[in-house]
Amino acid sequence: MSKPKAKEKFSFKKSLANGDVTAMVMLIPAVLMLAVVSIYPFLWMFRYLMYDYNGMTSYFSGTYNFTRMLEDKIFWESVGHTFEYAALKLVFIIPLSLIMAELMVQKIKGSGIFRVIYFMPTIISTAISALVFSFIFAAYNGVLNAVLRATGIIDQNVNWLGDKNVAMWAVIIVAIWGGFGNYMIYFMSGLSGISKDVYESAMVDGASGLTTFFRITLPMLSPMLKVILMLAITGAFKDYESIMVLTQGGPDDRTQVMFLYIYQLIFGTATTTPQIGYACVLSLVAALIVGIVTAVYLLIAKKLDDVV
Amino acid sequence: MKNARNLGIKITAAALSVGVLAGCGASSSSTATSTSGGAESTGSNGDVTTIEVWSNNRHDEAYMTEVIEKFNAENSDVQIKYTIMTDDYWNSIQLAYQANTAPDIAAIAASDGIVLNDYVNGGMFESLTPFINEDAEYQKVNETADHMYEGLNSIGEDIYWVASGVRSGSRIQYNVEMLKNAGYETFPTTFSDMVAAAQAVTDPSSNVYGIATTSSAPFVRWLEGIGEMSGAAHMGYDYTTGTYDFSSWKPVIEEAAKLFTNGSVLPGSETQGVDNGRALFAQGAFAIWGNASQEAGVFTEQFPVSFDWGVAELPTMDGEVKGALSCTPNYGYTMLTSCEDKEAAWKVISYLQGEEVLKGYFEGGYSLPMSSYMADLYDSSKVGRLADFALTDYEDVYPSTPAVTIEGDDYQVTLWNAVMGNVSVDDAIADLNERYNAALERGLANGSCTRVVIADFDPMNPSAGTAEYLTE
Structure with a gap:
C-alpha cells in the first residue's frame, strides 16, 4: 500500500513562477466588472421582492407580489406570446441563415456585397430599424401595403401593427430581418471549418448536392449548430426592443412579451407609478423560464449527440 | 526570452490592476467632489457660485440660452450652468441624487407625472415656502397663493415648485x-x-x-x-366619496x-x-x-x-x-436638498420666474401664462396661433388623485381598448372599478397613499374645494 502523498505547501514564489499569481491579477478587472455590473444588480433585485417600490420609497407588501404574479393574466399571456414569438422566429431564421450561409460560401460573384448587406441589420440600432419598419408597415401609406396592392396580392390595406391577427407576424418579420445576418456569419464560420477533402470524396462517390448537405454539411456543422441554436433561443426569449417601438405590446396586448411587460412595470406610465418590486419578482420568474428552456434544449442536444 | 515574456505579462497585469484600482479611486473622488452638490465655489476675487440647472424642455432652448447668458453676464457672484436632458429625465435626477451629483435646480411640470409626495418623503425636494415668503416680487408675478395644488406642487403649507406657465386643455x-x-x-x-x-x-x-x-x-x-x-x-375618481367609479x-x-x-x-x-x-x-x-x-x-x-x-x-x-x-401647469423649478448654496439657487429661480424672463417666454409662444398678472402683462398679439388656445373659464387644475399601484393596464389603456372594441364598455368599467379600488385599499393598508375626500367638490371648479387626506 503506497503512502498517501503529503499535501503540497503553498509557495508564493512557486506560484509566481508558475504564472498563477499573474493569472489571478489579470483576472481582477474582469471579476470586478462582473461583480459590479452583473452580480450586484442581480442580488439588488432580491432586496425588493417583498416590497412595493416606486424608485423613491418602498413599502413592505409581504407575499403580495408573488400571489399577484400567479394571478397576473397579462404576464402569463406574455409568457405564451414569448414562446410563440421565439418559436416562429427560430423556425424561420435558422434555416434561412443556414441557406444564406451555404450560398455565401460558394464564392459566387458579388457574394461579398450581399454578405455586407445581410449583416448590416445586426449593426443598426434596433430602435431605429423598428421605427423605419413602423413606416413600412403603416396601414394608410406604408410601402408594404403599396407593394402588395400593386402586385395584386391584397386588394385592401392590411393594418399590420393594429390588427390582432397579423401584428405578431409583423414583429416576427422585423426580428428575422434584424437577426438572420448575424446567424449567417456564425454558420459561415462553421462551414469554413469543414474540410474540402470530405466534399471532394463525396463528389467522387457521386453524391448529389442535397445528399452532401444532409449527410456531410449538417452532421459536421452540428457542434456549431448547437451553439447557434442556444444563442438564438436565449436571444429570442429576451427580445423586446423592436416590439416596444413597433406595437408597445399591443394591439390589446397581442404582442406583449415577458421582458417588455417587465420594462413597462419598472418605468411606469403617465398615470401609473413604477412597480419595481413586482417587476423584480417577474424578472426572477422570467429568468427561471429562460433558464429552464435553455437547460431543456441542452439536454435534448446532448441526447441527440448520443444518438448521432 | 521566456523570462522577458513573463516579465512583460507581469507588468501588463500590474498596470491593468493599478488602472482598475485607480479607476475606482477616481470614481470615489469624483463622487466626493459632487457631494458639494452642483454648487462650486471658485475664483480669487471673491467666490463665484455655479448653480446647476437641469431641464427637460428642448422647445425653448434658444430662448433659455439667451436669458441664461444674460444672467451670467450681469451677475459676477452667481453663474448658471444649464443642461437639457429630455430622456428619462426624472430617473436621471434620482440616480444623480443618489450619487451626489444632482443639479441644484430642476425644471418641473405637471406633465412629468411624478408623485410629489414620494420625492418629498425621499428628502429630495427643498420647500420653497421660506424663500417665497421673503420675495414679494416673485409672489406678485406668479400669484403663488392662488396656485397651490395639494399633492401636485405643494403639501400642506410647503410649496415645492410654482408653475409660471400652463398648457391648455385639449x-x-x-x-x-x-x-x-x-x-x-x-x-x-x-x-x-x-x-x-x-x-x-x-x-x-x-x-x-x-x-x-x-x-x-x-x-x-x-x-x-x-x-x-x-x-x-376625472381619472375615474369620485372626490366626494374618495373611491373610484368609472x-x-x-x-x-x-x-x-x-x-x-x-x-x-x-x-x-x-x-x-x-x-x-x-x-x-x-x-x-x-x-x-x-x-x-x-x-x-x-x-x-x-x-x-x-x-x-x-x-x-x-x-x-x-x-x-x-x-x-x-389643464397642465408647467414652467416651474424645484430646488434639490443637496444644493449647498440655497440663497444663490433661489436667486436663479427668482430670475427664471421673474417678470422679464416670463414676458419674453410667453410672447415667444413657449407656454401660456398661469398668473393673471402675467396674462395682463404680456402681449398676446405676438404669440400667433397660440392665442387660439387661450385658457377658458372652465379650465382648472384637478387635485391629485391617490398615487395607487394598480394591477394591469391603467384606465387610459383600458378605456381606449373599449373604444377600439377589444373589450365591452361594461366589462372595462367593472374591471377598472375593481382594480383601482383594490389598489387604493392596498395603498392605504401599506401607507403608500392617502384617500383624498373633498366634501364640497365642485366639478366646474375642482381646485377650490377643501381636501381631506384620510389614511383609511
Whole structure:
C-alpha cells in the first residue's frame, strides 16, 4: 500500500513562477466588472421582492407580489406570446441563415456585397430599424401595403401593427430581418471549418448536392449548430426592443412579451407609478423560464449527440 | 526570452490592476467632489457660485440660452450652468441624487407625472415656502397663493415648485374646408355631431378620413377632455366619496367607439406615433385632430399647414359644459436638498420666474401664462396661433388623485381598448372599478397613499374645494 502523498505547501514564489499569481491579477478587472455590473444588480433585485417600490420609497407588501404574479393574466399571456414569438422566429431564421450561409460560401460573384448587406441589420440600432419598419408597415401609406396592392396580392390595406391577427407576424418579420445576418456569419464560420477533402470524396462517390448537405454539411456543422441554436433561443426569449417601438405590446396586448411587460412595470406610465418590486419578482420568474428552456434544449442536444 | 515574456505579462497585469484600482479611486473622488452638490465655489476675487440647472424642455432652448447668458453676464457672484436632458429625465435626477451629483435646480411640470409626495418623503425636494415668503416680487408675478395644488406642487403649507406657465386643455384642430364641404360651417358642439361630421368627411375611395388617433397616449389627446367636460369623473375618481367609479365614462366611450365602427378613423393611425398623425393632418389626409396648445407651434413650424385650419373647443355629450377641463401647469423649478448654496439657487429661480424672463417666454409662444398678472402683462398679439388656445373659464387644475399601484393596464389603456372594441364598455368599467379600488385599499393598508375626500367638490371648479387626506 503506497503512502498517501503529503499535501503540497503553498509557495508564493512557486506560484509566481508558475504564472498563477499573474493569472489571478489579470483576472481582477474582469471579476470586478462582473461583480459590479452583473452580480450586484442581480442580488439588488432580491432586496425588493417583498416590497412595493416606486424608485423613491418602498413599502413592505409581504407575499403580495408573488400571489399577484400567479394571478397576473397579462404576464402569463406574455409568457405564451414569448414562446410563440421565439418559436416562429427560430423556425424561420435558422434555416434561412443556414441557406444564406451555404450560398455565401460558394464564392459566387458579388457574394461579398450581399454578405455586407445581410449583416448590416445586426449593426443598426434596433430602435431605429423598428421605427423605419413602423413606416413600412403603416396601414394608410406604408410601402408594404403599396407593394402588395400593386402586385395584386391584397386588394385592401392590411393594418399590420393594429390588427390582432397579423401584428405578431409583423414583429416576427422585423426580428428575422434584424437577426438572420448575424446567424449567417456564425454558420459561415462553421462551414469554413469543414474540410474540402470530405466534399471532394463525396463528389467522387457521386453524391448529389442535397445528399452532401444532409449527410456531410449538417452532421459536421452540428457542434456549431448547437451553439447557434442556444444563442438564438436565449436571444429570442429576451427580445423586446423592436416590439416596444413597433406595437408597445399591443394591439390589446397581442404582442406583449415577458421582458417588455417587465420594462413597462419598472418605468411606469403617465398615470401609473413604477412597480419595481413586482417587476423584480417577474424578472426572477422570467429568468427561471429562460433558464429552464435553455437547460431543456441542452439536454435534448446532448441526447441527440448520443444518438448521432 | 521566456523570462522577458513573463516579465512583460507581469507588468501588463500590474498596470491593468493599478488602472482598475485607480479607476475606482477616481470614481470615489469624483463622487466626493459632487457631494458639494452642483454648487462650486471658485475664483480669487471673491467666490463665484455655479448653480446647476437641469431641464427637460428642448422647445425653448434658444430662448433659455439667451436669458441664461444674460444672467451670467450681469451677475459676477452667481453663474448658471444649464443642461437639457429630455430622456428619462426624472430617473436621471434620482440616480444623480443618489450619487451626489444632482443639479441644484430642476425644471418641473405637471406633465412629468411624478408623485410629489414620494420625492418629498425621499428628502429630495427643498420647500420653497421660506424663500417665497421673503420675495414679494416673485409672489406678485406668479400669484403663488392662488396656485397651490395639494399633492401636485405643494403639501400642506410647503410649496415645492410654482408653475409660471400652463398648457391648455385639449382643443380640436380641424381642416375648415373639409368640414365645410361636408356641411359644417362651424365645429360641432356635441360629441355625437362630431362623430357624424367625421363620418360625413370620410371618403375611402379618395383616401380621405374624418379623424385620426395615435399610438402615443391616444386617450388623453381629446377623448379624456370630452369626458371631463361632459361630467365624467376625472381619472375615474369620485372626490366626494374618495373611491373610484368609472361608470360616468360609459356614454362617452360608447360614442367614441362609433368612430371606429363607422370607418371614420384613418386606418392604422392608432399604431402610429403622434408626429405621423400631425404630418398627415398637415397633408390633408383627414379632417379632425385633437391636442393641447403645443399644436400651435407644431402646425406653424414643425409641420406647417398650408390650408385654413381652425381651433375649436372640445364638444360635450349634450353641448353643455358640466365639468372642468384639466389643464397642465408647467414652467416651474424645484430646488434639490443637496444644493449647498440655497440663497444663490433661489436667486436663479427668482430670475427664471421673474417678470422679464416670463414676458419674453410667453410672447415667444413657449407656454401660456398661469398668473393673471402675467396674462395682463404680456402681449398676446405676438404669440400667433397660440392665442387660439387661450385658457377658458372652465379650465382648472384637478387635485391629485391617490398615487395607487394598480394591477394591469391603467384606465387610459383600458378605456381606449373599449373604444377600439377589444373589450365591452361594461366589462372595462367593472374591471377598472375593481382594480383601482383594490389598489387604493392596498395603498392605504401599506401607507403608500392617502384617500383624498373633498366634501364640497365642485366639478366646474375642482381646485377650490377643501381636501381631506384620510389614511383609511
